[in-house]
Amino acid sequence: MSLVDIADLTIRFVEKAALSGLSLSIDAGDRFGIIGESGSGKSLTALAIAGLLPDNAEVSGSISFDGAPLPADEKVMARLRGQKIGMVFQEPMTALNPLMRVGDQIAEAIALAHAAKQSTVGSLLSEVGLEGRHAERFPHQLSGGQRQRVMIAMALASAPDLMIADEPTSALDVITQRIVLDLIRDICERRQMTLIFISHDMRAVAALCDKVAVMRAGTLIEVGPVATVLADPQHAYTQKLVAATRMVPRQGEPHIAGKALLSVERVTRAFAQGGFWRARRQALLAVDDVSLTISSGECLALVGPSGCGKTTMARMIVGLDMASSGVMQLEDTRYRGTDLPSSRRADISLVFQDPFGSFDPRLTVAQSLGEPLRLVPGVTPMDRQLRIAEAIESVGLDRAMLVRYPHEFSGGQRQRLAIARALVTRPKLVVLDEPVSALDVSVRGDVLDLLARLQSQFGLTYLIISHDLDMVAAMADRVLVMEAGRIVEEGAPAALFAAPQHRLTKALIAARLPNIGA
Structure with missing residues (x-):
C-alpha cells in the first residue's frame, strides 16, 4: 500500500524551477533512498513531503500521505507532521537547541506528540542506544554520533509512520556511520516504519535501503530496487555516480623517505x-x-x-x-x-x-x-x-x-x-x-x-x-x-x-x- 504519492511536483523560486515534474510512489514499510549531487532536489523533496517549504516557493502538482492530500492549513499540517512524520536533519548540532539539555528537548517532542503515542525520555534514549544519564547533557557535551542518536529519538517521539533522514551520516566517522545505519535499519524493522533516506553517499544507500531514486538538477533520472539501479544502472548519470564511488588505491612506487x-x-x-x-x-x-x-x-x-x-x-x-x-x-x-x-x-x-x-x-x-x-x-x-x-x-x-x-x-x-x-x-x-x-x-x-x-x-x-x-x-x-x-x-x-x-x-x-x- 502506498504511503506517499508525489504526482508531477514542480517547485519554483523566482521563476527558476528547483524541482520539475517529480512523480514518486513510496509504499508503507519501504526503506527508500534518494540520491544525487548537491542541488539535485533531494532535500527539497523531503521538505515538500514534510510541509516545510519556504514561503517564497511556488508549488504545483500534488503530494498525498496515507491516501489523503497534504493539508494546506499549516496548523493541520503541523499536527500531521508531529504525529505521523518524523524528521532527522543533516546537522544535529544546528538542529538541537544549545541552551537545553537533550532530555528536555526529547520531552518537548513527546509533549507535542499525540497522547496515545507518548513514550518516555528514558525509553527513547534506550531505543537509540544511549544511557539515561545522557538526558542531563547539553548538545555540545555529546559526540557527533550521540547527537545524531538524540535526533533520531526526537523523531521517534510520536511513533511516526514515516521517518525522513536527511544526510544523517555525512559528517560521521566510518565506525559511527555504520552504527547509525544499523540503528536506523533496526528501528524501521522493529516499528515497521517507512523510511526516506536522503544522501549523496551511494554506499550508505546501498547498505540501508531496498529502493532508490536518482535525481539530477531537480529531475528524476532513475528509480527502482537498489539491487537493480546501483548494480546495473541504465542512465549515464547513474553510471557516472556508481563509477565515482570506486576509488583506486594509490599505484606506483612508494615514497622514499628523505629529509x-x-x-x-x-x-x-x-x-x-x-x-x-x-x-x-x-x-x-x-x-x-x-x-x-x-x-x-x-x-x-x-x-x-x-x-x-x-x-x-x-x-x-x-x-x-x-x-x-x-x-x-x-x-x-x-x-x-x-x-x-x-x-x-x-x-x-x-x-x-x-x-x-x-x-x-x-x-x-x-x-x-x-x-x-x-x-x-x-x-x-x-x-x-x-x-x-x-x-x-x-x-x-x-x-x-x-x-x-x-x-x-x-x-x-x-x-x-x-x-x-x-x-x-x-x-x-x-x-x-x-x-x-x-x-x-x-x-x-x-x-x-x-x-x-x-x-x-x-x-x-x-x-x-x-x-x-x-x-x-x-x-x-x-x-x-x-x-x-x-x-x-x-x-x-x-x-x-x-x-x-x-x-x-x-x-x-x-x-x-x-x-x-x-
Missing part, C-alpha cells in the same frame, strides 16, 4: 575540565605523547574515529593551538604551536574541513586569497596580483572569478578556492582536514585528482586528516592510526589495510561500507 620536513616529539595537549561553578576534574588528554615525522614530498594520513585527537594535532602543527608539552620542529625551527615564528607561518597552510564556513562572506575571492600573503614579507602589489592569479588558475578556475563572492560558487569550486588560498604563500607543508567529506562523490574524485596533480607540480608535502579510508588508500604514502590521543599503528596503506594489527584499525576496516555491487 624530515616536520618532526613532532612527544607532544601532549591537555584540556582542563570543570570551571568556576564546577569542581575541577582530571585534565582531558586530547593528544597524548604523540611523536611523528613527515618527510619532504610525502603524503601522510592521520586517521581515526571522531574525538581521537586528529584535528587537535593538526591545529598545533599549523600554529593555531599550543602543546601542553613536547615540541615540533619545522626544518630548523622548533616551536610548540602558537609560538611558531611569523617568518615560518607561510611555510605551513591549512585547508579547513568546511570550505564555505572558512571564507568570509563579505570578501571577494581575490581578497580572501590575498589575506595569507600578509605572512610573506616583501610582497609588492604586483606580486600579490600575480600570486593570486597563479593560485586560482592552478586549481583549474578562471581568474575572472576573483571578483565573485563565496556564495556564488558550488561546493566543489569552494573547495578548490580553499586549496588555492592554501597555495598562495607557496608553502612547504599543506595540512588538509577532511578535504572531501562535505563533497559529492563525483566532485570528490575531481578534488583528489587536483591534489595529486598539485603535489607533483609544486613538490608539496601533505598531512591529510581523515576518517575516509578509501580516500586515504587513494592518496597516502603512509598512514598513522590514532585512538584516544595516541598513535596505535602505522604503515603503508596497502599493507596496513590488508593485515591490520591493532583492534581499532580492524574495527575501522570492518566498518567500511562495501563497494557498490560487491
